[in-house]
Structure formats: structure tokens, C-alpha cells
Amino acid sequence: MSINLTILGCHSATPRANAFPTAQYLEINNRHFLIDCGEGTQRQMRKYKVGFTKINHIFISHLHGDHFYGLIGLLSTYGILSREKELHIFGPKGIKEVTLLQLKISQSHAKYPLIFHELTSKESELIFEDDKVTVRTIPLKHRVYTNGYLFTEKEKPKKLHIDNINHYEEIDRADYNNIKAGKDIVLSTGEIVPNSELTLPPKKPLSYAFCSDTCYKPDIIPIIKNADLLYHEATFLADKTDLAKKTKHATTKEAALIAKEATVNKLIIGHYSGRYKDITLFKDEAQEIFKNTKLAEPGKVFKII
Amino acid sequence: MSINLTILGCHSATPRANAFPTAQYLEINNRHFLIDCGEGTQRQMRKYKVGFTKINHIFISHLHGDHFYGLIGLLSTYGILSREKELHIFGPKGIKEVTLLQLKISQSHAKYPLIFHELTSKESELIFEDDKVTVRTIPLKHRVYTNGYLFTEKEKPKKLHIDNINHYEEIDRADYNNIKAGKDIVLSTGEIVPNSELTLPPKKPLSYAFCSDTCYKPDIIPIIKNADLLYHEATFLADKTDLAKKTKHATTKEAALIAKEATVNKLIIGHYSGRYKDITLFKDEAQEIFKNTKLAEPGKVFKII
Structure with a gap:
């Protein structure tokens, strides 16, 4: 039983030469998931040696471009690679229509089964379960319908x-x-x-909570309570709390407060606004409230064994 | 009067850590055009310091993902940058529907005028003209409807x-x-x-012909005759002529033959298949037929003054 999380991208939308929009590769209890898929994700997967074929489930938080514009390229690549296995896409309603239109227009219809699970509920729901792992939604609050995802290992037998x-x-x-x-x-x-x-006693099941994008939303705390690992967006430093409110993003301090109240083991922050040149400030600020805070950076791997 | 062509990406579709799909930035006679826009183009633009705001016209050759999946990200970024100027998109029919659906689903409708010029003709046609430059289509032959583009400076007064x-x-x-x-x-x-x-006498007007993707199609020669600069795809070395035919791509030798017959001044080749580790072989082979052949590489700039 283990968690192995690779950050593929962790910056907000404005493009920069060395910035990559949100995407994460999660191995949990021998399951392999892709979480969000901003533009260029497949190139980041190659760079950080993420095996394309292991992934059978992709979870998209919301339909802002910096979280899903890389999906269509990845799906096309699976076609080029002659994928035959089912691929499951979880994401907000609308993701199916836009994806299928893009495939149609490129005349690159997926020859493998492409199965969409469109989400509309505003309550936390169980959306995936097998003998190893469960996945629940974490309803977030952003400018568009958004879910985070809680990945939890199944209780093992004694x-x-x-x-x-x-x-x-x-x-x-x-x-x-x-x-x-x-x-x-x-x-x-x-x-x-x-x-x-x-x-x-069996080893305690591990859990990973992914929360992006969202404003400060303390009602998620019961859902993510005691998670071993929490990723929570922190687009702004605390000096931009007003801007965070306006754009429905979180600050470092808000992310850290969520981590503290939820008594998680470790917090990762990311989705840094392009206005900040020095992201170490994010860590300093968050650590004032929650000591075990780490910065997301492309290629960084977080392991729990 | 001058041409300044920056290669932003020049590889074929399969993603690799150091490969970038087709995109080029062309300055010609003080006009600024983007040609094709594969995934990650906006990041390449940042990397090679291409000014986003100078571009008012984007030309998409065809709707395979490696030539246009980066477009939606760029258009969204123009929204984030509060663009107000008109942006003209030239490309095959279908590009409007898929682009507008993507913008709608992200709730990131362009606030600037976004004007589509959808192409359907199989004959070469004049699609853009102002006091500095004309642009004509170069009908190509690929697995989907595809146009190259011929950019020509206007004749200056004496x-x-x-x-x-x-x-x-x-x-x-x-x-x-x-x-x-x-x-x-x-x-x-x-x-x-x-x-x-x-x-x-005024300086001779310069011209640039962009031809990708296409199989060997000698009937384009009259259209691109005597161009100062020709980009012609060469996905394969000559040992894969059969595969080139099957996938409707060109080989090095075919690209070089086109350049030779059209008596262009300089040939640039690109769109290299991922199967080749050493792209210098492309140059060697093409130069057997057309000496003044150069390799496209990300960040390389071709200037004609």
C-alpha cells in the first residue's frame, strides 16, 4: 500500500516558458490515475517517464482550459499508440460533447472504448470503486462547476x-x-x-485529496479529514485575499487553514499565479499556519509508503 | 522588406519530451502571422519571445491535432490578456464549430472579435490581402482536407x-x-x-511557401515557383517511401524534388517522424537533390533581408 504522486504541472493559466498548467499522476495501491490535464500534459508525461498505458482513469476537476486543454492531445496519442483498453474520463458535464467533436473533426475517432462519466452533483459522491481504491468527489467552489477528488485505499484484510x-x-x-x-x-x-x-492489524489505508480550483471552502473539511496527503490550490499570497475572493481562488493561508482544520498529514500547494516570481514565499506563508507544507513543482514526486 | 521565420515546433504527432508539433511565427513585410498551432505553441511563443499581441492572423493547415490543438489555449490566453483587437483564423471548415464549443464550455467566450475564415476550395485561392502582403492557399494532399499557404510581399512602388x-x-x-x-x-x-x-526599380518582393502536411504533389510547383523560402514537410527518410505514400506524407527526397522543380531559393524541412533519432540524416538525403536545404528546429530563425 503506497501513494506515489508526480506533479506534472502546477501553475495557473497564463503561459510562461517554464510554467505548466495543472496535471498530476497518481499511483495509489497499484492503481494509476491522471488528475487534470492542462495543455502540454502528454509532453510532461514523457519528460517524467509516466507510462501512458498504465492509465485507465482520468479525473478532470473543471473545464477551464488550464485543467483540460491537454486531454484531447493525450486521447489522440492513445489512438496513435493503438490503445485497445477502455479509458474512463470523469469530469463535469460537457466534457463528452467537446471531446467527441474534437475527435470527429480531426477524423481521429478513438478506436479504444472511451467512456465518459459526467458529473453534475453538488454533493460528495462515490464515483469509482474497485478492490483496491475508492474515489469520491470533493465539491469545490470556483467560477465554474468544479470537483476535487479524494482517492482512498481500500481497507486490506487482516x-x-x-x-x-x-x-x-x-x-x-x-x-x-x-x-x-x-x-x-x-x-x-x-x-x-x-x-x-x-x-x-492491516496497514492503515492511505488517502490523497486533490482540491483545485477553489476558493476557501471549509465545508470540505469533513470529507478530507485526516487525509495523508492534501493538494490544495493556493493561487495567491495572503496580500491578494480580495483578488482570491473575486476570482474564486484560495490564498496560501486559506489552503493551510484547510489542512490544519482537516488535520491532514502533509499539504502540497500549487496553482501559483504568474505574478509571483519567487514561489518560496508561498511556502513561508503557508508554514506559518501548517508546518508540513510543501511546494508543488513540475517533476516533484511525493511518496508515502 | 524582409522575412523572419521562427520555427516554434517542427515534429510529428507522437509526443516526446523534446519534440514540439508544428507551429511557425512569420514576420513578412511588417505583418505578423502564426502558421499552425500544435499543442504547447503558446509556451513555445513565450520561450522564443514571440509577441502575442502582434499576431492578428492565424493560418491552420488542417485539423489534425498536432497542427491545431494548441489554438484553443492561445485564444483563451488572449482573453486572459484582455485582447481587444480582431483576430482572424483561417482554416478548414469545422474549425469554427469546435473552437466556439471549447470556449463556451470553459465559459471563456472571447471578448475580442474572433473572425473565422473557413476554407473548402480545392483550388488555390487568394484568402488575404492588404497593402503589404497577400496570402494564397496551396492545396495539399493529406488524409484530411489540407492547405499550405503562400505568403507574398506586395510589389512596392518604384x-x-x-x-x-x-x-x-x-x-x-x-x-x-x-x-x-x-x-x-x-x-x-x-x-x-x-x-x-x-x-x-523596387526591391523584389519576397515570398514564403508553407507546405505541411502533404504527400508528394508536384502540381503545387506552379503555385510556389521561385519562392524565396519553402517549408515542405519530410516526415520520413527515403527508406520509408511506402509508408509515406500510405500515410500521405512526404520523404526527404520528395520534398527536395519539389524545391528543385520549383527553383526556390531555400528549402526547410521538418515534421520528422519520431522513429528517427538523428535528424541530420534528413538533411544529408535532401541535399543530394537540393543543396540549399536546412533543418527546421525549435527556436531556429530563418531571415531574408
Whole structure:
């Protein structure tokens, strides 16, 4: 069980030579997700050696260009690479129409199954679940309909405490599934061996919360509570709180407050406005409120094992 | 009168860390044009210090993603930069619908006038003309409807031969416009001073022909005849002539043949397939047929003064 998050892009919309709009590659519990896909994401994926073929699910937060204009290029590339596997796209309503029109007009219809999951709910909802991971939406507040995403590992079965099990000759492999499922074992003597003696607790499931773009929205705190890792946008320093309000973005201090109140383990901030030349100021400000704050930077990898 | 061509991107579609799809910035006779706009073009413009605001006309050859997926990002950026000037987009039919849908879905409608000139003709046609420059289409042959573009400086008026004019006291500034317009001057003595004595020939108008993507199509030769500068795609080396035919692309040798037959002054080749690691082979092969061949590379500038 682990999280491995690669920042592919972390700047806001205005293009600069060394700025890249939002995109992240998340490996969690052996699942591989792309989160947002600003222009140039596929080139960043090549640069940071992200395997294209591992990704089967793409989560788009909102339909501002700096979060999804790179999607169509990636989908076309999957066509060039002769992809055959299903690809699932999660994002706001409208993403299907615009994507299919672009593919049609380029005469590059996807030959692989392209499955859209269009979101419209303003409540947090479970949108993906398999045996390894769940994904829930985190309703955000921006100038257009926007969701963050909470990625959570599934609870694993208990681990066998082999040393203790070996004390009991009677217990054999046939019992292991029952033990993992939490059952006590009754010996032929009638003695009950409690499950707690035969098992070790499973590793705590990890979670990653992605929140961009959004203004300060404390009602997300219960959803992201105790996340191991939180990415929260911080477009502005605190001196631009008014501008943040107006444009429905967050400041460093607001992002840090969310992290603190949600008692997450680590905060990553990003989506820096182009007006700031020195992004270390973002870290300094956020750390006044939440010490374990890190800066998103292209190519940076955050690991939790 | 001059041509100043900056290559912003010159690779074919498959993304690589150091490859950029087609885009060129052309200054010709003090006009500023963008030709094609693959994903990431706006970032390349920043990198090579191309002024966004100078561009009022964008020419898209065809609607394959590697030639136009960067357009929507650029148009959105013009919105962020509060552009007010008209922007003209020339390209195949369909470009308007897909662009407007993308702007609508992002709720980033252009506040500046965005004027589409959709092309459908299979014959070469004059699509732009002002007092400095004309632009004609060059019908190409690719898997989808495609045009190249021929940019030609307008013929300038004749220059005044001031030394000769000064021999005639009678001729004054009031006559200059007539002289520039090619008229002879009749002196009070009845003597006719021929225009050729009073003028110097204007500098030859320059022309640039952009041809991508296309298979070998010799019927474009009359259109691009004697161009000062020709960009012609060469996706493959000659060993892949069959693949070029199949995918409707050109090889180095085919591009060079076109340049030779059209007796252009200089050939630039590009749109290299990702399969080739060493692009100098492209130059070697093309130069066997057309000596003055140069390789397109991101950031390279071709000047003609």
C-alpha cells in the first residue's frame, strides 16, 4: 500500500516558458490515475517517464482550459499508440460533447472504448470503486462547476500472525481465510483462540485529496479529514485575499487553514499565479499556519509508503 | 522588406519530451502571422519571445491535432490578456464549430472579435490581402482536407532616383507621386524625361511557401515557383517511401524534388517522424537533390533581408 504522486504541472493559466498548467499522476495501491490535464500534459508525461498505458482513469476537476486543454492531445496519442483498453474520463458535464467533436473533426475517432462519466452533483459522491481504491468527489467552489477528488485505499484484510498461528498444530492453511476475515478459531478441545491473537492489524489505508480550483471552502473539511496527503490550490499570497475572493481562488493561508482544520498529514500547494516570481514565499506563508507544507513543482514526486 | 521565420515546433504527432508539433511565427513585410498551432505553441511563443499581441492572423493547415490543438489555449490566453483587437483564423471548415464549443464550455467566450475564415476550395485561392502582403492557399494532399499557404510581399512602388531628379530644377516634390506611379515627366521645353531615368526599380518582393502536411504533389510547383523560402514537410527518410505514400506524407527526397522543380531559393524541412533519432540524416538525403536545404528546429530563425 503506497501513494506515489508526480506533479506534472502546477501553475495557473497564463503561459510562461517554464510554467505548466495543472496535471498530476497518481499511483495509489497499484492503481494509476491522471488528475487534470492542462495543455502540454502528454509532453510532461514523457519528460517524467509516466507510462501512458498504465492509465485507465482520468479525473478532470473543471473545464477551464488550464485543467483540460491537454486531454484531447493525450486521447489522440492513445489512438496513435493503438490503445485497445477502455479509458474512463470523469469530469463535469460537457466534457463528452467537446471531446467527441474534437475527435470527429480531426477524423481521429478513438478506436479504444472511451467512456465518459459526467458529473453534475453538488454533493460528495462515490464515483469509482474497485478492490483496491475508492474515489469520491470533493465539491469545490470556483467560477465554474468544479470537483476535487479524494482517492482512498481500500481497507486490506487482516494479516496472519504466523508466529502465533504456529503455536497451534491444529490450525492449518484451510483456516487462513476465516482468520483473515476476523473469525475466532475453536480448537477440538473447545478452547476458543481469539482472532486478535492470530492476526496483525492491516496497514492503515492511505488517502490523497486533490482540491483545485477553489476558493476557501471549509465545508470540505469533513470529507478530507485526516487525509495523508492534501493538494490544495493556493493561487495567491495572503496580500491578494480580495483578488482570491473575486476570482474564486484560495490564498496560501486559506489552503493551510484547510489542512490544519482537516488535520491532514502533509499539504502540497500549487496553482501559483504568474505574478509571483519567487514561489518560496508561498511556502513561508503557508508554514506559518501548517508546518508540513510543501511546494508543488513540475517533476516533484511525493511518496508515502 | 524582409522575412523572419521562427520555427516554434517542427515534429510529428507522437509526443516526446523534446519534440514540439508544428507551429511557425512569420514576420513578412511588417505583418505578423502564426502558421499552425500544435499543442504547447503558446509556451513555445513565450520561450522564443514571440509577441502575442502582434499576431492578428492565424493560418491552420488542417485539423489534425498536432497542427491545431494548441489554438484553443492561445485564444483563451488572449482573453486572459484582455485582447481587444480582431483576430482572424483561417482554416478548414469545422474549425469554427469546435473552437466556439471549447470556449463556451470553459465559459471563456472571447471578448475580442474572433473572425473565422473557413476554407473548402480545392483550388488555390487568394484568402488575404492588404497593402503589404497577400496570402494564397496551396492545396495539399493529406488524409484530411489540407492547405499550405503562400505568403507574398506586395510589389512596392518604384523608388525615386533623387540624384537624377535633382538634375531637373523644374521637377519638385509635387511630381514625386506621379514619378513613383511610373509616369514620364514633360518639361516646360516639351522635353520628355522618361520615368526610367527618374526611378530605381523596387526591391523584389519576397515570398514564403508553407507546405505541411502533404504527400508528394508536384502540381503545387506552379503555385510556389521561385519562392524565396519553402517549408515542405519530410516526415520520413527515403527508406520509408511506402509508408509515406500510405500515410500521405512526404520523404526527404520528395520534398527536395519539389524545391528543385520549383527553383526556390531555400528549402526547410521538418515534421520528422519520431522513429528517427538523428535528424541530420534528413538533411544529408535532401541535399543530394537540393543543396540549399536546412533543418527546421525549435527556436531556429530563418531571415531574408
